[in-house]
Amino acid sequence: MSYSSNSWSVLYPQSDQRAHRAELAGALQRVCDSGSYILGAEVAAFETEFAAFLGAAQVVGVANGTDAIELMLRALKIGAGSKVVVPAFAPSAVASGVARSGAEPVFADIEPTTFTLCPVSLDALLRSPQGRCVKAAVVVHLYGHPADWGRLQQVADEHGIELLEDCAQAHGARWQGRMVGTLGRAAAFSFYPTKNLAAMGDAGAVVTNDAALAERLHMIRQYGWRQRYISEHAGVNSRMDELQAAVLRVKLGSLSKNIQQRRKLAAEYDARLRGSAVVTLPLVRGGCEHAYHQYVVRCERRDDLRQHLQEAQIPVAVHYPLPLHRQPAFGGSHVSLLESERAAEKVISLPLHPCLSEGAVDAVCDVMEALDHAGR
Numbered sequence: 001m002s003y004s005s006n007s008w009s010v011l012y013p014q015s016d017q018r019a020h021r022a023e024l025a026g027a028l029q030r031v032c033d034s035g036s037y038i039l040g041a042e043v044a045a046f047e048t049e050f051a052a053f054l055g056a057a058q059v060v061g062v063a064n065g066t067d068a069i070e071l072m073l074r075a076l077k078i079g080a081g082s083k084v085v086v087p088a089f090a091p092s093a094v095a096s097g098v099a100r101s102g103a104e105p106v107f108a109d110i111e112p113t114t115f116t117l118c119p120v121s122l123d124a125l126l127r128s129p130q131g132r133c134v135k136a137a138v139v140v141h142l143y144g145h146p147a148d149w150g151r152l153q154q155v156a157d158e159h160g161i162e163l164l165e166d167c168a169q170a171h172g173a174r175w176q177g178r179m180v181g182t183l184g185r186a187a188a189f190s191f192y193p194t195k196n197l198a199a200m201g202d203a204g205a206v207v208t209n210d211a212a213l214a215e216r217l218h219m220i221r222q223y224g225w226r227q228r229y230i231s232e233h234a235g236v237n238s239r240m241d242e243l244q245a246a247v248l249r250v251k252l253g254s255l256s257k258n259i260q261q262r263r264k265l266a267a268e269y270d271a272r273l274r275g276s277a278v279v280t281l282p283l284v285r286g287g288c289e290h291a292y293h294q295y296v297v298r299c300e301r302r303d304d305l306r307q308h309l310q311e312a313q314i315p316v317a318v319h320y321p322l323p324l325h326r327q328p329a330f331g332g333s334h335v336s337l338l339e340s341e342r343a344a345e346k347v348i349s350l351p352l353h354p355c356l357s358e359g360a361v362d363a364v365c366d367v368m369e370a371l372d373h374a375g376r
């Protein structure tokens with residue numbers, strides 16, 4: 001193999017900072033010199049620029065993606081006494097954000113092909129006794145693949161619930177030509193350092209076209225203030241800081257190019273792994289443009305494959321090993337959500353990020369082929 005194991009020594013997100021080193025240094029210096037460190041001109045500029053990128057009216061910068069989910073629900077006055085549906089196969093942050101709002105997270109299953117919320121399962125949940133008091137569903141565009149928004153919206157409309165988006169893994173993905181983040185009443189984003197649009201610390205945002213909702217979000221993120229020092233209600237401290245906003249402004253400039261690169265690498269994996277006896281490749285539903293936050297394959301012998309790749313020093317991960325309805329914090333239900341349970345046992349994320357060097361995809365596929373041949 002010409003690709004040496006040393007080649008994996010600089011991983012994302014460090015490679016992303018290196019790619020922007022000079023610009024980042026300038027931006028960070030600008031904030032140091034400005035004397036303004038929280039919710040200042042950089043945050044305001046980032047909110048405007050990210051809104052323009054998405055084609056949305058309002059972006060409200062907050063401290064992280066989990067807060068974005070909580071604040072989005074609080075601003076919609078969804079809290080104690082209400083339930084909110086979350087796909088069972090998702091990061092636990094989604095259920096935590098819902099629980100922090102005071103609402104109870106309840107879980108529906110995913111579609112096996114795209115790993116996103118299944119409209120049939122959502123409908124069944126809403127018709128069941130557990131569906132009573134459900135006010136909203138948080139639809140996660142997992143791994144960067146847009147959920148089946150049209151069918152989900154039909155179900156939501158039929159039951160009179162709000163459909164909200166979690167775009168933490170899907171910056172730049174599109175559903176039927178529309179940017180995710182603009183599909184529902186509001187959307188939550190994370191800019192955690194590994195995300196497609198990544199800060200150098202924690203940051204998040206809520207996106208909405210609803211001016212009244214944005215106004216409530218502005219207040220909730222800072223102690224319920226409309227006017228300084230006057231709390232109209234008990235808000236929180238979930239402010240975005242100027243350093244993170246300045247970093248995000250730099251990174252936003254290359255987000256589209258980086259997503260193209262992610263798609264190119266995904267196409268390389270597709271071409272190399274098509275026909276593999278070992279793995280099932282990710283599908284892209286018609287009308288969807290995947291943002292490939294992760295390139296995730298299914299594998300019957302997932303743990304063998306993971307071990308085999310790790311022995312070859314290839315950085316792989318399992319997103320996510322335990323579905324939410326089985327997590328100690330949220331479980332306790334005897335409900336079986338088969339697709340979520342199967343996915344947690346079978347998925348593995350292969351290395352994919354825009355700074356991946358030439359030859360990396362081939363190196364991963366060579367190692368996988370060796371297992372493929374050994375297994376035949």
Ligand SMILES: Cc1ncc(COP(=O)(O)O)c(C=O)c1O
Nearest residue numbers: 064065066091093094168190192
């Ligand atoms: C889908 C999803 N939702 C929410 C979050 C929470 O974001 P944060 O880590 O910024 O709180 C994450 C990040 O891990 C995520 O991937």
